[in-house]
Amino acid sequence: MFTSILTLSIAVLLPAQASSQTQTPRKQHSLFPSLIELTDEEEAKLDDIIDKFIDYDSGKIKGPDGKKIVADFQKLGQDAIPALIRGLNKAAQIEHSCPAVTIAKKLARLLGSSKDTELLEFARENVGAGIERSRHMGVIKDLRFQCLLRKRSVEQAGIAATRSRTQLKANTTAKPDSGQRALQDMTITQLVESAGKERGAKLTQVLTELGNRRGDAVLGALGSAAATYDGDVQKLARELLDKQLTALKPTEIKLKLRDDRAEVRAAAARAVGSKGLRFERELIDLLTDEEKGVRRAAHDNLVKLSKGTDFGPKAGATEDEIKLAAKNWRAWLERQNGS
Numbered sequence: 001m002f003t004s005i006l007t008l009s010i011a012v013l014l015p016a017q018a019s020s021q022t023q024t025p026r027k028q029h030s031l032f033p034s035l036i037e038l039t040d041e042e043e044a045k046l047d048d049i050i051d052k053f054i055d056y057d058s059g060k061i062k063g064p065d066g067k068k069i070v071a072d073f074q075k076l077g078q079d080a081i082p083a084l085i086r087g088l089n090k091a092a093q094i095e096h097s098c099p100a101v102t103i104a105k106k107l108a109r110l111l112g113s114s115k116d117t118e119l120l121e122f123a124r125e126n127v128g129a130g131i132e133r134s135r136h137m138g139v140i141k142d143l144r145f146q147c148l149l150r151k152r153s154v155e156q157a158g159i160a161a162t163r164s165r166t167q168l169k170a171n172t173t174a175k176p177d178s179g180q181r182a183l184q185d186m187t188i189t190q191l192v193e194s195a196g197k198e199r200g201a202k203l204t205q206v207l208t209e210l211g212n213r214r215g216d217a218v219l220g221a222l223g224s225a226a227a228t229y230d231g232d233v234q235k236l237a238r239e240l241l242d243k244q245l246t247a248l249k250p251t252e253i254k255l256k257l258r259d260d261r262a263e264v265r266a267a268a269a270r271a272v273g274s275k276g277l278r279f280e281r282e283l284i285d286l287l288t289d290e291e292k293g294v295r296r297a298a299h300d301n302l303v304k305l306s307k308g309t310d311f312g313p314k315a316g317a318t319e320d321e322i323k324l325a326a327k328n329w330r331a332w333l334e335r336q337n338g339s
Contacts, residue, residue, distance in 0.1 A: 050103070189217070207233070267297075
């Protein structure tokens, strides 16, 4: 069993007696320098919060209790990372489980700001532990890779800081690193690693350069950026991903419709529509995808290929409505093939 941790920032989620204990210093975790030890009661509370979220996001829990369940889940911070890993591994084994994607995105954000190399290595080793087959293997692999990149970034920053302190002590003036390679001269592997640690304008430059390259590693990096970030970075990553998929041969695009990375599947669906490829059957299969963005891309491009015919599903459709829409689309396609 993984060790679960809880920060003072989520003390409101714990029983009153546990909250009062946070007024005195807590014992540091024996494995992770950035975290504290939890009691068994606090561990169980975290598991309960995450289990309820999985049940809610899977549709097992409905009604007014949902808002509190989501709010409790959203309050979980850095110190809930081990518990979230447990939850991710549990959700990943549930067929068509949307919670796995949501939990993975939350972990990506939390781990992306951690400076605890022990915790990052723990996450890399334990995300997906014991899972051999899952629809979410792409999400799991991407998260492991992000942990590796973040750990390297933290370690490199530590080395740089040590060198800087040594130079200052020797009363020397630091000079710019003239040996730093231009982005155009970097390999795909180097660019992918850079995409995992850069932020802001530099990240935009790295992603743009990746967009000029080709290969599955490029698609993976752009897909990870599109899934992890929001705003302009997400928009850029998706645009570059669309450009990559549109440049592929029809047979290659068809294969990417079954890719284990959601952002790649969505981009492939958009490429089918933009190129007018007759892959309606494959798009219909994606209407029941576990990821909302993939379902939306499949629907939008089915409507485009059918020149305005629309059997749904609408945004916010229930699981039964989604299945009915897919059934109606299949019946429509059979009529087209028979005419």
